[in-house]
Amino acid sequence: MQGTVDGFSYGLVTPVAAYMMACLGGALGLRCTTRSIRNGRSFKPGWLALGATAIGSGIWTMHFIAMMGFTVAEAPIGYDRATTFASLAVAIVMVGIGIFIVGYRGATPMALVTGGTITGLGVASMHYLGMAGMRLQGRLEYDTLTVVLSVVIAVVAATSALWAAVSVHGFLASLGASLVMGIAVSGMHYTGMAAVSVHLHGAAGTGDSAASLLAPMLIGPVVFLLIAGVVVMFDPLLVMGAPDWQRAAQGVPARPGVPAQRAGQRQGQPAAWAADRSPRRGAPRSGDW
Secondary structure, eight states, rough: OOOOOOOEEEEEHHHHHHHHHHHHHHHHHHHHHHHHHHHTOOOSSHHHHHHHHHHHHHHHHHHHHHTTTTTEBBBBEEEOHHHHHHHHHHHHHHHHHHHHHHHOOOOOOHHHHHHHHHHHHHHHHHOOOOOOOOESSEEEOHHHHHHHHHHHHHHHHHHHHHHHHHHSSHHHHHHHHHHHHHHHHHHHHHHHTTTTEEEEEOOOOOOOOOOHHHHHHHHHHHHHOOOOOOHHHHHHHHTOOOHHHHHHHHTOOTTTTTOOOOOOTTTTTTTTHHHHSSSSSSSSGGGOO
C-alpha cells in the first residue's frame, strides 16, 4: 500500500525556517573562512574548523527543520537518534575536508573541484543518512534519476560555496553569497524529497509528531549557530575588515578582512620593521640633531 506523503504539512513555515538556518550557517562559514585566509596572524585551522562546523550544522539543521513538515498520512514517523546525529557528524567532517583543501590550496580549479565534490557528496550523504534514520511501518523508495539530480545540485552548490569562501571578501558580497547558498541547499533537499515514495507494510498506527521528536535534537546545533553568530558580531575584522577611518588615516585601500597596518608601516613593509622604526619616547628625532 502506498502512503500519502506531504512535505509541507505546516505550509511555508518549515521551508522558510529551514532556508534561514541554511543561510545563517552559510554566512558564518563564509566569514570564518575569509577570516582565516585574509588575516595571516589568525589561527587558520581554528577558523576553518569553525567555518566547517557552522556550515555543516546549518545544513543539518535546515534538513531536519524541513523534515518537521514531512508526514505520511497513514503512519507515524520516528527517528533513530544515533543515525540522526551520525548524519550531523558526516556533514561537518565532509564539509571540513572541502574547506581545508580550499583554505590551504586556494581557489585553484583542482582544489575547487576536489573540495566541492567531497563537500557535495558529504551534503548528499548527510541527507540520505538522515532519511535512513526515519522509522515507520514501511519502506522508503527513491526515483534514481531524481536522486542523481539532487547529488549534482549538492556538488555544484558546494563548489560554488567554496569558491565564494575564498574569492568573495566583502561583507555584503558574502551575505549575498550565503543567500544564494541557502537557495541551493534548500533546492537540493526538496529535490531529494521529491524522489521519495513510501510503501507501507501494515495498518496505520499512532505516535508523536515529527516536530516533537526532532525539536529536542535540534537544540544543540541551533545554540551553536547562535554562539558562532555572536563570535562573528564581536570580531570587527571578521565582519567588516579594518575600520574605514583607520584605513583612510594610513592611506591604505579598503580590503575587507585584511588587518590594518600599524602606524609608520608602509605598504608591503613587515610590521616588526615598522615597529623598530617608529619614534620612541625619549629617542632623538631628526629635528633634535
